[in-house]
Amino acid sequence: YNVVLDCKAVNSDEDxxxxxxxxxxxxxGLxxxxxxxxxTSDKTRESQYQIVKKQVSMDDKKAFEDYCSIPDDTEMTREEIQEKNNIQGVWFEEDYLRVYPYNELACDTLGFTFSRDTADYGIEGYYNSSLTGIDGRQYGYFSDDSNVEQTIIEASDGNSLELSLDLGTQQIVEKWVNAFKKSTGAxxxxxxxEDPSSGEILAMxxxxxxxxxxxxxxxxxxxxxxxxxMNDSETMDALSAMWNNFCVTDIYEPGSVVKPIVMAAALEQGKISTSDTFYCDGYQNFGVPGNMTTIKCANIYGHGMETLAEVIANSCNxxxxxxxxxxGVENFLKAQSTFNFGSRTGIDLPNEGYGIMHTVDTMHETELACSAFGQGFSCTMIQEINAMCSVINGGYYYQPHLVTKVKDASGATVKTISPLLQKQTISSSISADIRSYMQASVEQGTSMTSKVQGYSSGGKTGTAEKFPRGNGKYVVSFIGFAPVDDPQVLIYVVIDEPNVEDQASSIYPQYVAQAILSELLPYMNIQPDQSTDGTVPETELWEKFNGHVNTISDSQIDENGNLVDEEGNLIDWDGNRIDENGYLLNSDGSYQINANGEYIKSANLDGISDSYTGSAGETLPEAVSDTNVPGPPEDNTDPIEDNNMESEGLTNEEAGLD
Incomplete structure (x- = not known):
């Protein structure tokens, strides 16, 4: 409720x-x-409508009413009764409070309301006008015969939205994201x-x-x-950064995850063929003698002669x-445009970024070379995953979207948002070839760590050295799909500065993707196509995930940084009670003892700041620091410009597709 004060009524009697x-x-507590x-102010003393407090609960409203009431069996004095009767001019206006039952789940995607009918972030902001109803009004006026005529305008409820976001999928994703951030502090x-066959976002x-x-x-x-x-400006900056959707607004150099897209475009344009081979000697030189620029491959000794599948599997720059x-420059820029790099995808979220592309005037041979392996230009996560959807789904580029239905207050569907096919980027045969090359990356290349047992899958790793080069900061990523012949799900993981010893290793986003997919594929009822008995074999996950898969709130960490339960007892990462030396305790505080009469020590005491160092040969090298790689062009776009847009395209039915 809103507490409304009728100043005119209060001022009608000084008592x-x-x-x-x-x-x-x-x-x-006003x-x-x-x-x-x-x-008493001249501006408000005659006002009959002054909101003095908002969002008052029903309990608080009742407390005020009880305070003002006079019980039948009262023992109050006459003066006290008169004081109660003199409380005048206060009334309560019904209001509504938006409540989010899952608290922080999908927070940067859903967004929130600043007040009852104002929102700028997430789905709340994008669909604000549809979600917001129209307030009713009641007013009166004097007729010609001095009678008061009442007019009532009924309120109109806002619409409801049905989303493509899947609760279980979102929870699985956030569980493993939390686990990785706790284990590394990235x-x-x-x-x-994303569903590659429709553009529907399943989790973000x-x-x-x-x-x-x-x-x-x-x-x-x-x-x-x-x-x-923090001062006011710093607080606002911190809030804006927290509310920002990294997946849609932020731009970065994508790295090698664009290689399958570039290769697909070159095949589609007829600039290369599936039978072509390329020789890697570890570098390429650009310029003229005396003024040469050398751009290195991650394998500075060279990969030797490679097929297209080996180029992707080795991630050969x-x-x-x-x-x-x-x-060539013109065809490369045309390919970027075809896959929507440099343009908004039109996803139904506000503040979508553009990415920064070169032009014919700014792209020379060095810029072209580096752009071909994913550096020297920038994009958003949604641009990259949506482009990859079209590469693996037969060449069909769908507009990404989160809302599937708009319903009115009665629950009736007023609008169905069908998959919107905007263009065909490549042929279905080239799409099948690229899927097989990405499968080679999972089976024998840089993406082996992403493998989920029992399922065929394809993937591509990415490592991009942040600008300025040589600062030791990297963005590492992995994009992958399953199954290979009929992709049902596509996942994209991007880690900005993973805070590990080997910053440039793309093994870390693979750990996250593998953990998510190992749980997600069975959850989605996707049948294992590489399992001999039809069951889902267990996939061995990253050892540092042990103990980090449960969300640990700040209230469960004491002042010394130790995990404690609600009663303050020390616990390990599995929630088992332990003593100060890590030995397991029973619920009554007694020690757990094994068959030999020895105390049992917890096997899960890893601290949250531990980082994984890996071991030699676990993944193939993909990145090398190279100060000769040019940075992307200057960003002159406005990412907060409104991007509510109607996009052209066809439904699957109109396009003659299943």
């Missing part, structure tokens, strides 16, 4: 003023001086799961967490001292530079 003010201060100012991580997570019911609370990211030290040269 009403003090009792009314005292009641409002006592029950609602500022007495501010109330008296409203009641700067940020984003994950998108930008890494940061905040409670949608309390969106201005920064305590999930900052300490109390850090928050207290040298071969991709040669493919880029065969395409």
């Amino acid at each position: 009403y003023l003090d009792p009314t003010v005292n009641a409002l201060v006592t029950i609602f 500022d007495e001086g501010e109330l008296r100012t409203r009641l 700067k940020n991580i984003g994950v998108i799961v 997570d930008g890494g940061d967490r905040y409670d949608l019911n309390d969106p201005r609370n920064l305590s999930s990211l900052y300490s109390a001292d850090e928050i207290a030290a 040298d071969a991709m530079m040669q493919i880029g040269a065969k395409m």
Whole structure:
């Protein structure tokens, strides 16, 4: 409820003023001086509608009514009764509060309302006008015969939305994102799961967490001292960064995940053929003698002669530079445009970024070479995954979307949002070839760590050195799909500065993708196509995920950084009670003892700051620091420009597709 003060009614008798003010201060904790100012100011003293407090609960409303009431068996004095009767001019206006039952789940995708009918972020912001109803009104006027005529305009409820986001899929994604961030302290991580055959987003997570019911609370990211030290501008910047959707707004150099897309475009344009081979000697030179620029492959000793499948499996920069040269500047830029790089996808979320592309005037042979392996230009996560959808689904580019139905207050569907086919990027035969090349990457190349037992899958890793080069900071990524012959799900994982010893290793996003897919594929009832008995074999996950898969709230970490239960007892990462030395305890505090009469020590005591160092030969090298790689062009776009748009395209039915 909103608490409304009728100043004119209160001022109609001087005996009403003090009792009314005292009641409002006592029950609602309002500022007495501010109330008296409203009641005496020339601007408001005659007002009959002054909201003095918003979002008052029903319990608080009842407390005020009880305070004002006079019981039948009262023992109050006559003066006390008169004071109660003199509380005048206060009434309650019904209001509605948006509540988010899953708190922080999908927070940066769903967004929130600033007030009852104002939203700027997430789906709430994009569909604000559809979700917001129209307030009813009641007003009166004097007719010619001086009678009061009442007019009522009925309220109109807003619409409801049905989303493609799947609750179980989103929970699986966030569980493993939380686990990775706890195990490494990465700067940020984003994950998108998309249905490649429709453009429907099944899960989207930008890494940061905040409670949608309390969106201005920064305590999930900052300490109390850090928050207290912020000025207003710094607080607003921190909130904006927390509310930002990394998957849609932020731009970065994608790295090698674009290689299958570039190769597909070169095949479609006829610049290369499936039988072509390329020789990698570890580098390419550009320029003229005396003024040469050398761009290295990750394998500085060279991969030797490679087929197209081996180029993808080895993530060979040298071969991709040669493919880029065969395409030439104009054809390469045309391919980028075909796959929508440099343009918004039109996803139904606000603040979508563009990405920064070269032009014919700014792309020379070095820029072309580096763009062919994913550096020197920037994109958003949604651009990359949507382009890859068309590469693996037969060449069909669908507009990505989150809302599938709009329903009115009665539950009737007023609009169905069908998959929108916008163009065909490549032929179905080339799509099948690229899927097989990406499968080779999983079976024998840089993507082997992503393998989920029992399922055929394809994938591509990505490592991009952040600009300026040589600063030791990287964006690492993995994009993958399953099954190979009929992709049902596509996942894209991007980790910004993973905070591990080997920053440039793309093995880390594979750990996240593998963990998600090992749980997601059975959940989606996708049958294992590489299992001899039809069951899903167990996939061995990254050892540092042990103990981190449960979401641990700040309230479960004591002042010394130890995990504790609700009663303050020390626990390990599995929730088992332990002593200060890590030995397991029973619920009554006694020690657990094995068959030999020995105390049992917990096997799950890893700290949250531990980082995984890996071992030699676990993954093939993919990145090498190279200061000769040019950075992307300057960003002159406005990412907060409104992107609500109607896009042209065909439904599957109109296109003659199943």
